[in-house]
Amino acid sequence: MATLLRSITLRRLAIATVVVLGAGYALAFLHAPEDADQGFIQKIFYLHVPLAIVALVGFIVAGLFAIQHLRTGDSKWDARSYVSIHLSVIFGVGVLLTGAIWAKGSWGVWWEWREPTLVSFLIVFLLYATYYPLRYAIEDRERQGRYASVFAITAGAFVPLNFAAVRAAQPLVHPRTFSDAGGLPGSMLLAFLVCLAGMALLWVTLVRFELASKQASGDLKRIRRALGGDGGPPTPARSIAPVATSAMSSMRAEGKP
Amino acid sequence: MSPFSALLRKDLRVELRTLRSLPAMALFAVSAFVIFRFGLDRTTLDGELAAGVLVPTLLFAALLAINRLFIAEREEGGFDLIRLAPVDRTVLFAAKASALVIYLVVLELIAVPIFALFFLDSVSGLLPFALVLLLANIGLAATGTLISTIATMSSARDLLAPLILLPLLIPLVIAAAGAGEHLLAAGGPDYGRFGTWLALLGLYDLIFLLVGYATFDFLLED
Amino acid sequence: MIPLAIENSDRYVGGAYLVFLLLLLIYVAIMAAKLQRIQRDLGSLAELAERPDARPERDVGQLRGREQEIEAVRQGGQR
Numbered sequence: 258m259a260t261l262l263r264s265i266t267l268r269r270l271a272i273a274t275v276v277v278l279g280a281g282y283a284l285a286f287l288h289a290p291e292d293a294d295q296g297f298i299q300k301i302f303y304l305h306v307p308l309a310i311v312a313l314v315g316f317i318v319a320g321l322f323a324i325q326h327l328r329t330g331d332s333k334w335d336a337r338s339y340v341s342i343h344l345s346v347i348f349g350v351g352v353l354l355t356g357a358i359w360a361k362g363s364w365g366v367w368w369e370w371r372e373p374t375l376v377s378f379l380i381v382f383l384l385y386a387t388y389y390p391l392r393y394a395i396e397d398r399e400r401q402g403r404y405a406s407v408f409a410i411t412a413g414a415f416v417p418l419n420f421a422a423v424r425a426a427q428p429l430v431h432p433r434t435f436s437d438a439g440g441l442p443g444s445m446l447l448a449f450l451v452c453l454a455g456m457a458l459l460w461v462t463l464v465r466f467e468l469a470s471k472q473a474s475g476d477l478k479r480i481r482r483a484l485g486g487d488g489g490p491p492t493p494a495r496s497i498a499p500v501a502t503s504a505m506s507s508m509r510a511e512g513k514p
Numbered sequence: 515m516s517p518f519s520a521l522l523r524k525d526l527r528v529e530l531r532t533l534r535s536l537p538a539m540a541l542f543a544v545s546a547f548v549i550f551r552f553g554l555d556r557t558t559l560d561g562e563l564a565a566g567v568l569v570p571t572l573l574f575a576a577l578l579a580i581n582r583l584f585i586a587e588r589e590e591g592g593f594d595l596i597r598l599a600p601v602d603r604t605v606l607f608a609a610k611a612s613a614l615v616i617y618l619v620v621l622e623l624i625a626v627p628i629f630a631l632f633f634l635d636s637v638s639g640l641l642p643f644a645l646v647l648l649l650a651n652i653g654l655a656a657t658g659t660l661i662s663t664i665a666t667m668s669s670a671r672d673l674l675a676p677l678i679l680l681p682l683l684i685p686l687v688i689a690a691a692g693a694g695e696h697l698l699a700a701g702g703p704d705y706g707r708f709g710t711w712l713a714l715l716g717l718y719d720l721i722f723l724l725v726g727y728a729t730f731d732f733l734l735e736d
Numbered sequence: 737m738i739p740l741a742i743e744n745s746d747r748y749v750g751g752a753y754l755v756f757l758l759l760l761l762i763y764v765a766i767m768a769a770k771l772q773r774i775q776r777d778l779g780s781l782a783e784l785a786e787r788p789d790a791r792p793e794r795d796v797g798q799l800r801g802r803e804q805e806i807e808a809v810r811q812g813g814q815r
Contacts, residue, residue, distance in 0.1 A: 297745045301752045308756070327732050351759050355752040362748030384681035391678065394668035400736075404664050407729045408678070411660060414725050415682055418718060422685035425710055426692060463763070470767060473774050477781070484784050 267469060270462040278455030284448035292445075298362040302435065303449060305355040307456035308348050309374055313416055315345035315460055316385065320413020323406035335402040335499045338409050340467045342388055344460055349382045359435060371433040377423040384412055402499055471499075517601040521609035526616065528586060535582050536620060539575040543625040546571040547632050559633040565694030568629055569687055572622065572647070573654075577676050579617050580658040583610055584666040597734060607659055607730040611723075614655040622647055639697035642708070646693045649715035650686050656722040657682050663733045689714040 285303040292299035319341035326334035356375045357367050370376060391408055395401040441449065515523075529535060550567045551557065559567055587593050596606050626647075630637050658679065665675035693711035696704040 298748055300749045304752055304756055327729065347759065347763060351756055354755045354759075358748050358752040358755065362745055380681050380684050384678070387674070387678045387681070390670065391664065391668065391674060394670040394674055396669070400667065403732050403735065404667065407660070407664065407733055410729055411657075411682070411722070411725050414721050415685075418721060419685055421717075422688045422714055425707075425714060426688045466767065470770055470774070474770070477774060477777050480781055481777070484781060 267462070267465050270458065270465060274455060274458040274462045277451060277458055281448060281452035281455040284444075284451055289445045289448040290442070295363060298359065301355060301359040301362070303452045305352060305359055305435070306374075306449070307453040308355065309352045309378065310453060311456045311460045312345045312348035312352055312378075313381070313420075314457075315341050315348065316381065316416050317413045319345065320410045323409035323413070326402065326406045327410075332402060332499055335406060336468060336471055337464075338406060339392075339499050340464050340471070342385055342409060343467065344463050346382065346385050346388075348460065349378060349385070352378050353382065356435075363435070364433065369433055371428060372435060373420070373423045373427060374435065377420050380419055380423070381412075381416055384415065388412075398499075405499075517599070517605045518609055518612075521606060522612050525586075525609065525613040529613070529617070534585070535579040535617060539578050539617070539621045540624045542578060543571050543575045543621065544628055546574070547625075547629055551632065557633070558635055560635065560698055560700040562691070562695040564633060564698040565691040567633070568626070568698075569650075569691045569694055572618075572625065573683060573687060575621060575625070576614075576618055576654055576658065577679065579614060579621075580662045580679065581665075581672060581675055583614060583659065583662040588666055593734065597736065603731050603734045604727055606734070607663075607726055610662075611655040611659040611726070614658055615651050618651040618654060619648070622651075634698065635700070636702060639699070639703035642703060642705075643694055643697045646690055646697070646711065646715065649712065649719060650690045653686050653715060653718040653722060654683065656719065656726050660722070660726045660730065660733075663730065667733070685714065685718055689718070 282303065285300060289303075291297055292302075319338045322334050322338035322341060326332070326338060353375065356372070356378070360369045360372060360375070361367050368375070388405065388408060392401055392405050395404055547567070550571070554563065554567070556563070584592075587596075596603055622644075626640065626644075630640060634640075661675055661678050661682070665671040665678070668674055689711045693708060696706050696708070
């Protein structure tokens, strides 16, 4: 399984992302009909909702990576969890911004408390934003990783619960929601699904991309250390990002009693 | 005596002797009520305003206790004791969470009657609301103990715990205030969506007790 | 008012998609900056490694010393 996943190179992922995302938005604008109620504004749906779904799934995936990290002690899982959260937070910013624009276009207000996706996302975003001060506040690398993993698991469990709670808090009369996703006509559904797949691919591609970058910096530090460390450029301020290198993961795996 | 009861009794005895958290929590809650009286410019509250004052006040008072939950362990090496003792470390989680539930119940026994005295016209909704508060206390204790442990071991501990906890506790606030809005309504308690709120609270409690139980051990490793 | 509404909705849709693209581009720009730093560091380390040293054994000795250190740590961890 691992070798199968590894064969899906970053380049192939990136190409697939471009193709699927491009096809998705072509379908959304050229094939799917305009919404009867909302008009052209509804086209934001094909952007906002896939971003939201992918970000949320990303947070849960980060929790799963964190579980693996605690089980195996291998820091590569910590790196994966960290990067997953990082990208989901960025996607989350996109959700909030596109959601606000949609709200302004649909109802004339920049924020709408009765829109459960927006509100849930705000809460989730506030929670995951604390991930960074948490990591920064713990000096010891290993402990930092372990604590971050416990946080990622707790927060991951929180995400679906939070959605249910915010939904339950909706006023039963006159709810204001974006997506009447139940009962989408075929062509709209197709466009939506392709956009969703494209967003998911984008997320995976960017995660892979960032992990590769982290691996490169990590290996760089190893080389610098092995060469004696003098004469190189000064090391930057303490970074909170976990460093996952191939050597580190094998050392961890062997050294663990 | 089981390690659980030993730890719990120790905590309760220490709290009784030093009175570190409880008086502060109660005093905070009552002062907050007075502040709300002036902030909202109201002398009676019912429905959503009553719930909106009571639930957040209890929550913020709870944060005071949560911040100091592990103060003894931190200052007197209690964590090392647990690590060395031949017991399942999760017992510390259970003991601390139980202690926190007890503190919260005591707080509510003091603060809620005072709240009723200050603001409520009818107290008939308070008994079912007590059930809501009990379930909320359990969830608060589970999450609070977990995050307090994380914060204790970090350098920004006073800041970190409330920062992480507040978003995490929002579903509890939604459920407790949602139930309170109906139970403390002006015309008497209304059980409209009581089941929904209880279910949400129960689910929250279950999930975070499980998460705490499963991950606490990893927090105590050196 | 109706013609204006149509214009406005175009603007909102465009704005939303633009925000998404901007986020993506900002991310790429930040990653590009990181990549540049990695390249720069690699360049200086390559120079360091190829540096015609007065005592080449020192580098080898240092490497071997490091290897022994790593071995000692690994064995210490296994105990």
